[in-house]
Amino acid sequence: xxxxxxxxxxxxxxxxxxxxxxxxxxxxKRIIYIRVASAMAACVLLFVIAGLVLPGHNKGANLMAxxxxxxxxxxxxxxIEPSMEPNVLVKTTETPLPETVKPTSTLASKPTETKVxxxxxxxxxxxxxxxxxxxxxxxxxxxxxxxxxxxxxxxxYDTSKPSDISTPVPSLQPIDENWTTYIARxxxxxxxxxxxxxxxxxxxxxxxxxxxxxxxxxxxxxEISGTSTPGENLNPDNWSYSVSFxxxxxxxxxxxxxxxxxxKSLGSIELCGVNSYVNKKANAVAYSIKGVDSDLVMAVRxxxxxxxxxxxxxxxxxxxxTQMINDLNLSECLSLDSMAxxxxxxxxxxxxxxxxWNILSKVNAKSMQAFTAYLEGTLVAALNMNSELYxxxxxxxVIFEEGYVIFELNDSLYAFDVGEDAVNxxxxxY
Amino acid sequence: xxxxDIVELYWNRDELAISFTEKKYGKYLFxxxxxxxxxxxDSVECVNDTYLKAWNSMPTNRPDILSLYLGKITRxxxxxxxxxxxxxxxxxxxxxxxxxxxxxCISSGNVTEESVDKKLLGEAISKYLLNVSxxxxxxxxxxxxxxxxxxxxASYFFMSEAKVKTLLFRTRQGLxxxxxxxxxxx
Numbered sequence: 135x136x137x138x139x140x141x142x143x144x145x146x147x148x149x150x151x152x153x154x155x156x157x158x159x160x161x162x163k164r165i166i167y168i169r170v171a172s173a174m175a176a177c178v179l180l181f182v183i184a185g186l187v188l189p190g191h192n193k194g195a196n197l198m199a200x201x202x203x204x205x206x207x208x209x210x211x212x213x214i215e216p217s218m219e220p221n222v223l224v225k226t227t228e229t230p231l232p233e234t235v236k237p238t239s240t241l242a243s244k245p246t247e248t249k250v251x252x253x254x255x256x257x258x259x260x261x262x263x264x265x266x267x268x269x270x271x272x273x274x275x276x277x278x279x280x281x282x283x284x285x286x287x288x289x290x291y292d293t294s295k296p297s298d299i300s301t302p303v304p305s306l307q308p309i310d311e312n313w314t315t316y317i318a319r320x321x322x323x324x325x326x327x328x329x330x331x332x333x334x335x336x337x338x339x340x341x342x343x344x345x346x347x348x349x350x351x352x353x354x355x356x357e358i359s360g361t362s363t364p365g366e367n368l369n370p371d372n373w374s375y376s377v378s379f380x381x382x383x384x385x386x387x388x389x390x391x392x393x394x395x396x397x398k399s400l401g402s403i404e405l406c407g408v409n410s411y412v413n414k415k416a417n418a419v420a421y422s423i424k425g426v427d428s429d430l431v432m433a434v435r436x437x438x439x440x441x442x443x444x445x446x447x448x449x450x451x452x453x454x455x456t457q458m459i460n461d462l463n464l465s466e467c468l469s470l471d472s473m474a475x476x477x478x479x480x481x482x483x484x485x486x487x488x489x490x491w492n493i494l495s496k497v498n499a500k501s502m503q504a505f506t507a508y509l510e511g512t513l514v515a516a517l518n519m520n521s522e523l524y525x526x527x528x529x530x531x532v533i534f535e536e537g538y539v540i541f542e543l544n545d546s547l548y549a550f551d552v553g554e555d556a557v558n559x560x561x562x563x564y
Numbered sequence: 565x566x567x568x569d570i571v572e573l574y575w576n577r578d579e580l581a582i583s584f585t586e587k588k589y590g591k592y593l594f595x596x597x598x599x600x601x602x603x604x605x606d607s608v609e610c611v612n613d614t615y616l617k618a619w620n621s622m623p624t625n626r627p628d629i630l631s632l633y634l635g636k637i638t639r640x641x642x643x644x645x646x647x648x649x650x651x652x653x654x655x656x657x658x659x660x661x662x663x664x665x666x667x668x669c670i671s672s673g674n675v676t677e678e679s680v681d682k683k684l685l686g687e688a689i690s691k692y693l694l695n696v697s698x699x700x701x702x703x704x705x706x707x708x709x710x711x712x713x714x715x716x717x718a719s720y721f722f723m724s725e726a727k728v729k730t731l732l733f734r735t736r737q738g739l740x741x742x743x744x745x746x747x748x749x750x
């Protein structure tokens with residue numbers, strides 16, 4: 135009973151003592167972390183120096199191996215297939231394109247490479263399409279857009295036959311039917327260079343060409359539910375329409391990415407593209423929304439356990455981004471509500487999300503192959519490492535539960551398997 | 565999410581408060597409870613009871629440090645549950661080990677719960693702890709407040725288990741002497 139009295143009395147210990155004890159434990163953990171990170175940084179430096187001093191020899195790797203550091207998962211990174219390009223052209227007829235007009239294959243960015251037809255007999259360049267191309271959709275960069283020749287018909291899309299699409303879309307099926315994620319695809323309109331976007335329901339696994347949205351073109355089939363009806367001008371202020379074609383329903387967001395977001399503190403941000411990346415091996419889909427300058431956000435959803443991650447460019451706070459998403463009515467397309475934010479949805483881990491983003495955006499820039507390697511792990515923390523000893527300031531690092539860390543040093547990314555024990559120690563910091 | 569925001573959710577009777585609390589402090593509270601109960605199911609229940617208690621106590625309370633506030637609730641509930649359970653069978657949790665170690669602090673005195681104001685005793689222990697070394701203080705709190713194992717404490721503070729044991733022993737002896745001088749028991 136007496137000892138229980140002490141136990142009970144400890145309830146009344148000063149908060150400052152309890153807090154100090156808690157913080158003291160955490161601070162000690164931080165020391166462990168700094169040590170681990172510093173050791174890694176030292177290894178990297180040795181690796182780099184060895185590589186520089188002894189070119190042609192794999193001394194650096196030997197050094198690393200000797201220290202029981204392993205460059206992790208490199209084989210997996212190599213093995214993973216490149217992510218699929220969702221931004222593919224939709225060929226609406228089977229008429230082959232003339233060689234003189236080469237469609238762009240990637241629409242995440244505007245087409246930049248288009249062959250100019252050879253000079254004709256008059257020595258003039260011509261971008262006119264042959265008349266037999268009336269039923270064909272061509273994709274021309276802005277500079278190449280010219281008026282359609284007289285007699286050239288408006289393109290007609292056989293949208294009742296989605297199977298006509300020549301380029302297969304990812305066959306990955308989300309396990310959650312409620313997950314209404316869409317792939318956005320931009321298209322350069324003939325005669326105007328105005329960008330339209332079709333957003334195809336991922337679940338249907340099909341693309342169809344979007345109906346045009348001006349007075350000269352109408353959907354050839356299906357119906358538009360919204361404020362407009364087929365044949366009318368679509369109200370540009372009301373940019374979202376559900377379009378049904380046969381058994382398929384599609385979400386068509388006319389101005390999905392044309393909307394400019396104006397914020398006094400941020401200036402103007404123009405969203406200009408959405409990319410999605412699919413990796414079947416990792417069983418994950420990653421989305422990045424591209425802004426004018428850089429990616430704004432990357433959202434990743436793991437299909438096998440329905441968990442999602444979102445990484446936001448360091449330029450924007452989460453609240454700003456959320457506001458922006460809401461303002462743009464993008465939340466439906468992004469399925470934001472179903473997404474956890476940051477690591478495992480734990481917002482307490484957001485303090486260094488910038489660091490995480492910095493890494494991920496670079497990985498993304500390098501290759502989505504590398505990025506997908508991350509998806510095989512469970513992200514537990516992202517932080518900026520500072521080590522006076524090794525001169526590391528704000529060195530971004532992400533830590534994975536499976537026992538490896540990835541960090542950035544001198545504009546290079548390094549991944550090391552430090553073991554689960556070390557990572558567990560680090561996890562406790564958070 | 566910051567503690568203040570979570571507390572605000574409680575005050576607004578927003579059920580999100582519970583989920584945010586769980587996300588942020590679920591593991592922390594579970595550890596406290598499991599240290600005491602050594603039973604996963606019971607610990608989970610205690611943590612859930614903690615959320616309920618927090619829900620019922622906010623408003624009126626507006627804790628500055630939510631972790632401590634919740635930790636105290638969990639600790640209280642866990643000890644309470646253990647005592648009820650113990651009437652049937654004595655377990656070998658860290659709580660029991662802590663208890664037997666603390667016996668030496670006041671075992672010489674013939675003290676009953678009723679005769680000592682726990683709050684005063686707690687304040688006295690706080691005063692005593694403020695005058696011992698930081699390592700001793702933190703080890704003591706982790707051992708007897710959070711009921712962490714010796715091994716855990718040793719890993720927290722980069723000490724050997726033997727050193728932790730020695731440190732705790734000396735702290736207990738010092739506490740015993742201090743409490744005797746303060747007149748808590750003869």
